[in-house]
Amino acid sequence: WPHITYSEVKEAIFSPSYKKAPGPSQIMYSALQLAWQADSTPIFLLISHCANTGFHPHIWCKSIAVALRKLGKPDYSDPRAYRLIQLEECLGKVLEAV
Numbered sequence: 001w002p003h004i005t006y007s008e009v010k011e012a013i014f015s016p017s018y019k020k021a022p023g024p025s026q027i028m029y030s031a032l033q034l035a036w037q038a039d040s041t042p043i044f045l046l047i048s049h050c051a052n053t054g055f056h057p058h059i060w061c062k063s064i065a066v067a068l069r070k071l072g073k074p075d076y077s078d079p080r081a082y083r084l085i086q087l088e089e090c091l092g093k094v095l096e097a098v
Helices: 006-014 029-038 042-053 090-097
Strands: 064-069 082-088
Touching: 006 029, 006 042, 006 064, 006 090, 029 042, 029 090, 042 090
Parallel strands: none
Antiparallel strands: 064 082
């Protein structure tokens, strides 16, 4: 595998909307983007080391499942009247993107 570049990590942090919902840690993309602007080196080193070694921290794999009602369903006691979404950790999504 080729090594991860600085621009790949930067793109993975800045390409998603800063309004995306965070995972269990509540660290949002907007916070990652501000941290990157303040000092990008530690974030780049962390993500590139994880990617180059194939290590995905377990804490970044945690997510929250949220049930959303589907509009126009006649009976909300039916489980099929809901749609589940997973709110994953933003750092985990950055690592998966690179």
